[in-house]
Amino acid sequence: xxxxxxxxxxxxxxxxxxxxxxxxxxxxxxxxxxxxxxxxxxxxxxxxxxxxxxxxxxxxxxxxxxxxxxxxxxxxxxxxxxxxxxxxxxxxxxxxxxxxxxxxxxxxxxxxxxxxxxxxxxxxxxxxxxxxxxxxxxxxxxxxxxxxxxxxxxxxxxxxxxxxxxxxxxxxxxxxxxxxxxxxxxxxxxxxxxxxxxxxxxxxxxxxxxxxxxxxxxxxxxxxxxxxxxxxxxxxxxxxxxxxxxxxxxxxxxxxxxxxxxxxxxxxxxxxxxxxxxxxxxxxxxxxxxxxxxxxxxxxxxxxxxxxxxxxxxxxxxxxxxxxxxxxxxxxxxxxxxxxxxxxxxxxxxxxxxxxxxxxxxxxxxxxxxxxxxxxxxxxxxxxxxxxxxxxxxxxxxxxxxxxxxxxxxxxxxxxxxxxxxxxxxxxxxxxxxxxxxxxxxxxxxxxxxxxxxxxxxxxxxxxxxxxxxxxxxxxxxxxxxxxxxxxxxxxxxxxxxxxxxxxxxxxxxxxxxxxx
Amino acid sequence: xxxxxxxxxxxxxxxxxxxxxxxxxxxxxxxxxxxxxxxxxxxxxxxxxxxxxxxxxxxxxxxxxxxxxxxxxxxxxxxxxxxxxxxxxxxxxxxxxxxxxxxxxxxxxxxxxxxxxxxxxxxxxxxxxxxxxxxxxxxxxxxxxxxxxxxxxxxxxxxxxxxxxxxxxxxxxxxxxxxxxxxxxxxxxxxxxxxx
Numbered sequence: 001x002x003x004x005x006x007x008x009x010x011x012x013x014x015x016x017x018x019x020x021x022x023x024x025x026x027x028x029x030x031x032x033x034x035x036x037x038x039x040x041x042x043x044x045x046x047x048x049x050x051x052x053x054x055x056x057x058x059x060x061x062x063x064x065x066x067x068x069x070x071x072x073x074x075x076x077x078x079x080x081x082x083x084x085x086x087x088x089x090x091x092x093x094x095x096x097x098x099x100x101x102x103x104x105x106x107x108x109x110x111x112x113x114x115x116x117x118x119x120x121x122x123x124x125x126x127x128x129x130x131x132x133x134x135x136x137x138x139x140x141x142x143x144x145x146x147x148x149x150x151x152x153x154x155x156x157x158x159x160x161x162x163x164x165x166x167x168x169x170x171x172x173x174x175x176x177x178x179x180x181x182x183x184x185x186x187x188x189x190x191x192x193x194x195x196x197x198x199x200x201x202x203x204x205x206x207x208x209x210x211x212x213x214x215x216x217x218x219x220x221x222x223x224x225x226x227x228x229x230x231x232x233x234x235x236x237x238x239x240x241x242x243x244x245x246x247x248x249x250x251x252x253x254x255x256x257x258x259x260x261x262x263x264x265x266x267x268x269x270x271x272x273x274x275x276x277x278x279x280x281x282x283x284x285x286x287x288x289x290x291x292x293x294x295x296x297x298x299x300x301x302x303x304x305x306x307x308x309x310x311x312x313x314x315x316x317x318x319x320x321x322x323x324x325x326x327x328x329x330x331x332x333x334x335x336x337x338x339x340x341x342x343x344x345x346x347x348x349x350x351x352x353x354x355x356x357x358x359x360x361x362x363x364x365x366x367x368x369x370x371x372x373x374x375x376x377x378x379x380x381x382x383x384x385x386x387x388x389x390x391x392x393x394x395x396x397x398x399x400x401x402x403x404x405x406x407x408x409x410x411x412x413x414x415x416x417x418x419x420x421x422x423x424x425x426x427x428x429x430x431x432x433x434x435x436x437x438x439x440x441x442x443x444x445x446x447x448x449x450x451x452x453x454x455x456x457x458x459x460x461x462x463x464x465x466x467x468x469x470x471x472x473x474x475x476x477x478x479x480x481x482x483x484x485x486x487x488x489x490x491x492x493x494x495x496x497x498x499x500x501x502x503x504x505x506x507x508x509x510x511x512x513x514x515x516x517x
Numbered sequence: 518x519x520x521x522x523x524x525x526x527x528x529x530x531x532x533x534x535x536x537x538x539x540x541x542x543x544x545x546x547x548x549x550x551x552x553x554x555x556x557x558x559x560x561x562x563x564x565x566x567x568x569x570x571x572x573x574x575x576x577x578x579x580x581x582x583x584x585x586x587x588x589x590x591x592x593x594x595x596x597x598x599x600x601x602x603x604x605x606x607x608x609x610x611x612x613x614x615x616x617x618x619x620x621x622x623x624x625x626x627x628x629x630x631x632x633x634x635x636x637x638x639x640x641x642x643x644x645x646x647x648x649x650x651x652x653x654x655x656x657x658x659x660x661x662x663x664x665x666x667x668x669x670x671x672x673x674x675x676x677x678x679x680x681x682x683x684x685x686x687x688x689x690x691x692x693x694x695x696x697x698x699x700x701x702x703x704x705x706x707x708x709x710x711x712x713x
Contacts (some may be wrong), residue, residue: 043564058700063691066678070608078605078674084666177701182692190693194703199701241608302688334688339670342585344654345647346584349685352677356687380610419654440661 002175012401013216013235014247021047021211022516023508024231024251026218026428029096030494031481031501032257033197033205034137038505040208044516047211047249049233051258052093054214055198059290061188065335068187070099077336081371081383085337085440086285088383089448095198097259101448101478102307103174103194104328104492105135105143109498111491115321118256120486121458124467125500133502137218137495140204141175142195150181152304155329157293157310159507161409167313169327174305175494181304187333195392215239219246221254221270221477227256228272228477251514253508253515255469255478257501261373261381262448263483264464267454268318271480273464273471280373282455284488285447287369287387288362289438290330291399292415294408299359303333314401317366317490325363326397326491327405340444342421351421358405358415362446363398366490367391387445392426392438395445401432417443449493454483469504476515480504559581561597565606565614566621573621576639578602578672580646591681601675619669620664623654631661642698658683 010307010325022045025032032048040046053071055061061068069077074090080086091097095101097356110127117123137143148171151159185194192199206212215236229251234243256263264280267273308331316324332340334355341351347462351358371385387395403414407427416422419442457463460472469480482497489496508515534549563571582593594708606614628634630647634641640647653665676682683690692698 023556063693064678066604066675069674072607075610075613076605076608076674078609078670084663084670105539180698184691190700191698298687300687334683334686335674338677341673344581344651344669347587348673349582349584349588349590352686371635376612378609380612441659441666 007347012266013213013233015245016245016247017218017236018248019047019211019350022043022443023250023253023255023413024049024249025229025255025257027096027256027257027258027263027481028094028212029197029257029481030098030497032255033095033098033201033203034498034501035204035255035257035480035505036210036212037201037208039508040210041206042512044509044510044512045209047251048205048213049218049231049249050094050212050214051217051262052214052331053238054094054212055099055188057188057190057192057199061184061190062192063182063184063187065187065333066217072188072406081385083384083386083440085386085445086287087444087446088261088285088339088450089446090450093214094202095196095235098196099188099194100186100200101196101494103176104307104310105138105141105173105490105495108489108496109318109321109491111317111319111321112487116456116486119500120456120462122296122456122467122486123458125456129368130499130503133499133506134495136502137475137498140200141498142177142200143350143495144177146171146174146305146308149178150305151308152181152301153297153299154304154331154359155307155309157295157409157411158301158311158405159325160330161293161405161407162309162313164408165405167311169309169311169313170309173310176305178303183303183331183441184333185306187427194451201256201501206267217270217311218256218258218266221266221272222250223270223272223474223477226331230254231489252475252517253478255480257481258480259481260453262484263479263481264376264453265372265381266372267380267464267479273454273473273477275473276461277462278455278462280453280463281370282452282486283371283373283383283385284367284369284452284485285371286364286449286451286488287367287395287447288328288330288489289395289399289443289445290307290360290362291402291406291417293359293361293409293411294354294413294415295357295411296481298356300356302333303357306331308468311405314363315366315490321487323366324396325365325394327361327363327398327402329359329361329416339445340417342415342417342419347421347461351415359409359411361402361405363395363402365391365394365398366487375480385442388436395438395443396433400430403427403430403433415468418444421442439484440452449482449489450487451482451485451493454479456484457484457486459506469500478504538613558597558599561600563600563603565605566618567598570618570621573625573639574602574671576646577621577624577650577668580643580650581672582676583643584647584669586643590685591679592677593682596676596679596681598672598675598679601678603677605671615652617667620667624668626666631656684703
């Protein structure tokens with residue numbers, strides 16, 4: 001293994017047999033990479049299994065949607081709920097969603113963590129408990145404030161509208177260094193400016209001795225008695241994705257960090273850790289809908305740093321862990337923008353012709369809806385989710401407020417997110433939002449933050465894992481990723497996910513005799 | 518009344534409902550239309566779609582994107598949109614690939630029950646194709662609206678990835694290939710990245 005280069009060529013998956021290790025980690029994203037690095041640096045032998053590829057950014061990230069959506073996302077970026085009602089951008093590959101995310105870095109919100117303590121008995125997860133882990137992640141990801149001069153025109157419109165209305169907002173932190181402002185973040189940073197797990201924690205884990213296998217899909221968790229002892233793995237052909245061979249990893253502890261869709265799916269397939277009946281039953285998605293402001297001046301929202309101003313005036317969950325939403329600028333390259341744009345034919349073409357003049361933002365709701373996740377016999381996920389009445393109210397409020405914001409910023413027209421396309425020219429026309437409501441196939445609802453599908457709780461009847469991410473039912477079996485959040489976060493999940501992983505890793509190292517020896 | 522998640526048809530239900538009823542209807546559509554007349558496209562390499570499905574995709578895309586035959590946009594079928602949809606499908610679960618191909622065929626042959634037209638979709642004039650297509654978007658039957666969403670997703674997600682469409686939307690495309698920018702090589706000496 002070459003530890004001198006951060007871009008060590010991928011190790012291919014074994015062609016069969018059994019690998020012995022102390023810790024096997026399924027997934028290499030915001031949680032898996034952190035766990036791998038922290039455990040390996042503590043001298044624990046680690047194997048990481050990643051179903052996707054191990055990309056080399058300067059070679060593989062060509063900034064083209066038709067290529068990159070397939071490389072970085074499941075189902076070519078077109079994963080949806082089973083009824084096609086909600087689009088779920090679901091990342092894959094070494095580094096997970098941190099490779100394609102927009103680098104928004106927010107520490108876990110104290111109001112949310114307090115709610116977890118009060119409702120789920122998670123006393124060890126309050127803000128002061130997590131602070132050392134947050135600081136560690138902050139440092140390793142190179143998180144720094146976004147420079148005000150990096151606010152692009154799309155975000156400036158949102159900022160301008162919020163300031164004119166007297167709404168609270170802020171310039172967030174990000175994990176980019178010397179950003180070139182090319183705007184292709186969601187298609188992966190070709191130039192390694194985005195400090196994703198792929199170029200930070202993963203190479204450090206590898207240097208500390210972790211063995212990382214791409215194209216290695218965990219098929220089943222192995223249990224002997226009441227204890228997890230390993231994982232059955234399918235080695236995938238990198239070209240076709242078909243199963244090339246199988247092998248087994250035997251480990252003292254098994255950690256699932258495959259994300260809020262795949263970690264619970266693996267437990268369901270394995271028939272494990274579900275005595276509470278809650279596995280896959282409390283899926284949150286942070287549902288959002290896109291509202292567009294059309295301006296006289298050119299915005300060219302695809303240029304520059306994509307998300308540099310956030311409106312948190314309506315983030316009521318800051319205080320008590322309940323209710324509200326953030327308004328977050330969003331922008332997409334033409335293919336994705338075209339899917340999200342209303343109508344067809346000339347009306348759609350007319351919207352797309354105004355693409356350079358469009359600013360777009362989305363209310364992202366701190367949702368209370370409990371979606372469900374199941375696994376079909378052929379291995380596919382069955383995800384069911386549609387915002388409940390309360391969350392629909394917040395989405396409606398968010399659409400109205402975002403439209404008001406754009407009018408305040410000087411938009412000539414505002415495009416509402418309904419099927420045939422609704423353009424309004426004045427806030428007086430906003431009654432249409434109440435009338436239309438949030439109806440499936442009429443409103444394009446999207447999600448980039450699945451979470452909560454294997455919730456954490458001190459009470460085994462109220463959750464799948466305890467405060468240390470260990471399953472209540474099976475010893476030495478952990479779930480550590482966004483699955484474990486007992487409520488939705490309301491904020492971008494990368495830092496909270498990585499911080500929970502760092503916090504858990506520190507505890508695991510202290511328990512190394514029971515867990516790894 | 519707002520829809521509830523409890524009454525959402527699963528993809529399997531969708532197929533049962535659409536194909537249970539629609540297969541009969543599709544078979545009815547087959548009789549007058551026949552099954553030939555799906556030309557090969559020279560140089561087209563397909564992984565998932567067969568030639569028939571590819572030509573149906575071409576026609577759906579032309580009808581969805583072009584308001585009229587002479588709309589001032591690059592014609593999707595001429596750009597090779599079927600091959601790009603095929604590439605998208607190639608990365609999706611095989612069961613969904615099969616269902617999608619089936620959806621294209623049902624759409625092609627359900628013109629009689631859902632459009633009161635005797636010809637299959639690919640043989641209809643452009644204006645009638647659009648009317649039939651939009652009938653799916655506005656249908657009272659949820660599975661048809663769901664199918665329309667899927668068709669729209671495949672068509673628009675691929676169409677605007679063609680360089681030829683970018684002039685219309687004022688997009689200047691990737692930097693890769695236009696500018697030479699050396700990537701960072703993050704250090705592994707234990708320093709944090711932002712200390713550089």
